[in-house]
Amino acid sequence: MTADKPLRADARRKREALLAKAREVFDAGDFFDLRFDDFARLAGVGTGTLYRHFPTREALAEAVYHGEVAALCDRARQLQATLPAAEALASFLRGMVDHMDAHKGLARTLATLMAGRSGVLAEGGRALEQAVTDLVAAAVRDGTVRNDVGAGTVMMALHGIGAAHDRPDWRAEADGVITLVLDGLRRPL
């Protein structure tokens, strides 16, 4: 896909620094009040360097988003390797809500910045969907989850939760949806 060129050691370090600072600023919600150039100084690099790595605000958001998705997928794989399938699924979904709750600012900023980039969002969504599909399939295989409900359904629920993150008591509602989904998925009988 992206033919990741081997980056020189210092370049990689600067890149990480930019991403780290970006996550921080995104989460604080201060990103839109900030000149892009000033963001460079804040991360301790020159303007040119910032632009070399991330030509636009959106490119930066995209990189952070990809990181986020990758982390989520890793966690899914890890859970799947260490827990019974049903628990892995539950743990993953609960953890996802926790994560969103703990980083509302980041979620909001990413959503705003990528409103135009639906292609990118879709791609990330597919990666996530694959992870969820695996989790569900495993749970179906060992019989703890019914086999007539696809991962797509779970994805739609997650999508709804993500889209609604400015509702007043989002956390409670989100937990409710997850509970509902998990209960609904449990094998009848």
Place this chain on the structure above:
Amino acid sequence: MTADKPLRADARRKREALLAKAREVFDAGDFFDLRFDDFARLAGVGTGTLYRHFPTREALAEAVYHGEVAALCDRARQLQATLPAAEALASFLRGMVDHMDAHKGLARTLATLMAGRSGVLAEGGRALEQAVTDLVAAAVRDGTVRNDVGAGTVMMALHGIGAAHDRPDWRAEADGVITLVLDGLRRPL
């Protein structure tokens, strides 16, 4: 709320012209490639006039959005006055999907431009919710619809449809959801 000052006749005309051209450009999806100043010329007014009426791109989007919501609410009231309640509800929901389908560009542009302005979206949502609530309540009153499902549920479905408007076969899925909702609402027995 907004103490609508009586606008001078010519001012009102320019304002309408701006809104009309905005709807057109939004729908064509060309708005983001366009300098805001050039948009003014395109609508046949000077820069100053544009800025007087709409200080920012977002303000313009907001006005268009309000117009859209108002039109929708009007249509709801009109349907309610001329059709049996259940048909009014069905007609309204179908019409909404039709409208979104016919103006995908507009929907996308508005969604992108207002990604940051969740307050405005929420306000519009409430107005729509009121209209839907009325439609549902009327249908409940004359017994064609069960009374244990709130308008909130319908709103969530609409929200989902709106949020997903870049899925490949959006139209079919949206129709499916509406059918599902309408069937689900029909009084059991």
Place this chain on the structure above:
DNA sequence: TTGACAAGTGGAGATGACCTCCACATCGAT
């Protein structure tokens, strides 16, 4: 180690979009 080439950096300054400002035009009440 050291030299040499490639890779990466930073920030001064050009660029061009955004928005302000105000001299002028137009409206509408008397």
Place this chain on the structure above:
DNA sequence: ATCGATGTGGAGGTCATCTCCACTTGTCAA
């Protein structure tokens, strides 16, 4: 018809964005 009030347009200032290139730093072979 006159006159305030209201609205207009576009020239030009301001400022964020992004480019460019002289310089620094990393890497590797000898």
